Amino acid sequence: MAGGRKKLTVKDRILLYLFRFRNVDPKMVAPPGLTQEGISSGLKLKRSAIPRALMSLEEEGYIESLLAHVKHFRRRRKVYVLTDRGIERAARLFEEVKDRKILVKTPEEERLMTVRELFSSDIPVGSVLEGINEGMIYVGVEEGRETVQYFNPLMEGPEVFVGREEEWGALLDLLSSGGGLMVCLVGVAGIGKSSLALRVLEEVGAKRDVFYLKLDSWTDLDWIVENLKRFLKERKEIIQYSNLYLNVEGAQNEALSIFEFLNGKGGAVLAFDDLHRAPKEVDDFLRAVKDRLAEWENLTVLVISRERPDFYDLRDEEVRGRVKLITLKGLKEEEAKLLLKSSSGGELDYEAVDKLLKATGGHPLALQLLRNRPLQVDVKRDISKMEDFLNREILGGLSDGQRQLLHALTLSTVPIGREEVSDHFGLDMGEVEDLLIRGLLVHEGGGLRLHEFVEGLLKERPQEEDLKRKWIKLLVERLKKDAPALNDEEMRFWQGTIYRWGEERPGIERSKVAIEISELLKLLTEIGESEEAKRLAMYSLWQEGMREPLLYLYERGLLEGGRVEDLYLRGEALITQGRTEDALICLLEAWKLSREREEDRYVINATLLRLLEIAQRISDEELYERVYRSLYSRNFHSLHWRHFLTARRCLYYSFRGQMDKMLTKLKMLAEDIATSDVPERFSGAFTMFTQSVENRDLSSAQRSIDAMLSAIRMDPSYYLYRTPYGTLVDICQTLLMNMEIYSG
Structure with missing residues (x-):
């Protein structure tokens, strides 16, 4: 580098980038930055420029590739590390450039910094290496930190992903364009919407913060707000947001205020998957977001759904330019052949492939389900008829145990563990692997769940009571592990939580417990076990702070009894609805009844504590004194x-x-x-x-x-x-x- 002016090649930049990871032992747990995607993201280079350079460096003996466990990923992935020779080469490169001075511009000032100083700063290494070539680095308001990627649940793209070049390019351009835009990605189940979105978001995440949330029937606006706040926490902005927005009332207003805050702080891409599963309030919220996009030039919203959202209006796309619709259809012939070849790893029978294409219309999941299987029926090229086709072609070939497992999985949104499959359904691992190979089950969140297309096929069918009881038993076993206090007969509800100081439960684990409780409650009421449902609702309120189970029972008239327990639960449900006066009447009646006959002391204590809180809120000093004395003496x-x-x-x-x-x-x-x-x-x-x-x-x-x-x-x-x-x-x-x- 004579005169210190020679520019760094792509290979030079990769060596210097990996030099920072020289002390990492990939045999333990490797950071995502050592994967091909991580290197591309870290260097801010197009992914197409990376593979050839990595291959060349490996051939020259400067780097080596190996399979390793990577943080945040379930499967092992290929990572790249420097060899001893590579470390020597990278060290020489660093010596050549370390004293070179780069002009660093911020909105407030300009100053010269050496490369050595920049490598020790908060400026991303990709920006530093780019600055070495350009002689200047511009650090914007949010450029001084790495981009933040928030995914709930933590998702990976598919192992095999081919084709979709046209849709990939269109979606990538839209999500990278800046903001003030909502993109609706729609298509039938199993067509590849989430797979495409995750791949594109992974690439967009090199330059923009990304928030991804998978929706379901239970993901209300409070849940969305909770996740948005976790996103702010990862951006280290939660305190600043809380100070600016002190008196926001209502979940929708709070979510909109977070969007507004994000827009003013550099923006982000916010993706919401499976909108078709979400409750109406989420649809209404996204409609409100769409109507305000003209004000939010730094936000891009991605909505993924099986059908066009109700709030989609052609005028928003054609006239206002605020919404773009991308509809995924079946794969083209060449793409389908490439998918089948990648999946099977062998030569293709092109006559069979043509027959598959005609039968499935290029539907990616159907292609993988039916590969290497002789077709028994002739189906027209119409994806809408795939349900009947898959029912006869695929499900008909399964064992009774496999079919029972698939039907049972429609009762839950939480993945099932392999041990649970064996313990509760008696399937051996060979039968489970068969379902995975067929594509009927997929890996997710450390367990197994139905592919969404198969789930849609089976969910409409009523499930037998003995299957529900089997799933209840499974959920009870889960909760004994995930929330043991719910099963504690010596419950002391004042503890509030089994988690001790310093053992804060991760948010994703809290949500898993909430889902398990909700599903168990629903199944208990469906089979007529209302007393067990009440007990679960009460303990989930005390130990998990969940009020949804109370409302579920109240709305179905299951809290109308005259016992202390019924009156207490009814009072709590009324408080949840904001009906404090009615709740006070119920709780006072429960207190009166408890003095006439002996009831569970924990329920009485809970009743009195809630009365104490209400008395303080309504400034009833006489009631407060009476309740306090009763609590203290008890x-x-x-x-x-x-x-x-x-x-x-x-x-x-x-x-x-x-x-x-x-x-x-x-x-x-x-x-x-x-x-x-x-x-x-x-x-x-x-x-x-x-x-x-x-x-x-x-x-x-x-x-x-x-x-x-x-x-x-x-x-x-x-x-x-x-x-x-x-x-x-x-x-x-x-x-x-x-x-x-x-x-x-």
């Missing part, structure tokens, strides 16, 4: 309850501005904690907090709260302070906030 001998209720009392006084009463109760609580069987680190921190409050030393009080959190993390066996109504530490934090308000 649970006085429980250390956990005594501490929790006293802390709640302190909080009540602080909200009413009665700081002297609050301080008196707080001192009593500190003394009780200090003389109880509580870890010394925690009790000491709480005593320090009480003294800080008494001295009005807010800084010291905050340090005491931090010390309490540290104590709980140090001794995770002591996690009683995490309750569904706020932890003791949360209460202390709220007390501190109230002190700041009154002292200000």
Whole structure:
């Protein structure tokens, strides 16, 4: 590189890129950046430029390829690493360019930085290597970080993907174009919509943030908002968003506010798959998004569905240019032949291929299902007739156990594990592999599920009760592992969660538990097990914070009984509907009834706690005192309850501005904690907090709260302070906030 001016070749850039991974051991878990897609994305180069350069470098002995477990991917994938010779070559390249100065431009300033400095900065390595050739790097508002890719569930493209060049190019251009656009990708089940979208999103993700969410019948707007907030968290913008949008009411308004925020922060591609499965409120939300796209020039929305969305209007496409429709149809002849050859790995019988094409209309799934199978019937080239065709051609050749498994899988949206297949359906692994080879089952989320086309074929048929009972048993076994507190006969609902400090459950796992509970509840009601359904609804409220099961039972008239349990659940359902006055009547009746005959003490405690909350909200001091005394006397001998209720009392006084009463109760609580069987680190921190409050030393009080959190993390066996109504530490934090308000 005489004079330091020679440009880096593609191979040079790959070597320098891989040089940063020289200490990674791919025999453990390799980062996605070592895959061909990761290298292309990291270098901001077209994927077509990468394979030839990698092959050349491998032939020259600078790199080697191997199969490795890659983070976020289920199957092993090919990764590329430097050989010893490659490390030496890359090190020499770095020595040649490390002192070269590059002009770095930002919206605020311009400055010169050396390549060495840039390699240690937050600027993506692809931009640095491009800057070496161009002599300048422009860092926009969001250029100083890697792009964020959020997929729920975590999805992979298909192992075999061929053809679709025209649709690929069109979709890639639309999603890369900037924003202010909604793209609707539609086609019949199994035609390849998701496969195409995932491949294109993977490429778009090199330059733009991508959000992908797979929809289903249970994915309401609250679920969408939760996932959008996780996306903001990964972009490190959740606090900034929360500070800007403080008083947004309603899930749709909150989701729209997040879209608005994203547009102002560099934008993103937001993809929603399987819209045809989603509830109407999601359709209404996307209609509202479409109507505001003219304001959001940095957002591109991708909607994937089996049919055109209800909100699609030809005028939006032809006149306003805000919506584009791409309809996937069967593969062309050459594409179909390439798919069959890739799938089978052998020579093709072209006469059989022609017959397949005529029978399936080029439908990708049907082609793979029927490869190497003699056709028994003659079907016209009409995909709409594929259901009858597949029913006779494919399902007719399965064993009774295989057919039973496929029918059972229509009852669930959660993938089934291989062990569950064996334990509950008696299938051996050979029969399972046969279903995978046929394409009737697919890998997803660490398990197996029906291909969406086959699911659509079977879902309309009523399932037998014994099959439902078998699936209920399977769901119960799942929940014993995923949410063991739901099966705890000695339930202490004040714990709120079985997860201890520092063991926060991943969002995707929480959603899995929510689905399992909802499916189990539905099946229990269908077979007439309403009492078990009520118990599940109550425990899922206490342990998982789920209110949907309550509404499901309430809307079906299953909470009309006269027991304490029925009245309590009905009251909670009414609260969910915003009918506080009606809920108060139900809960008071439950309390009255509980004094007349003995009922489950956990239900009574839950009833009284909810009454306590309502009394505080409506400022009924007399009711609050009565309920509080009842709760305290019932649970006085429980250390956990005594501490929790006293802390709640302190909080009540602080909200009413009665700081002297609050301080008196707080001192009593500190003394009780200090003389109880509580870890010394925690009790000491709480005593320090009480003294800080008494001295009005807010800084010291905050340090005491931090010390309490540290104590709980140090001794995770002591996690009683995490309750569904706020932890003791949360209460202390709220007390501190109230002190700041009154002292200000």
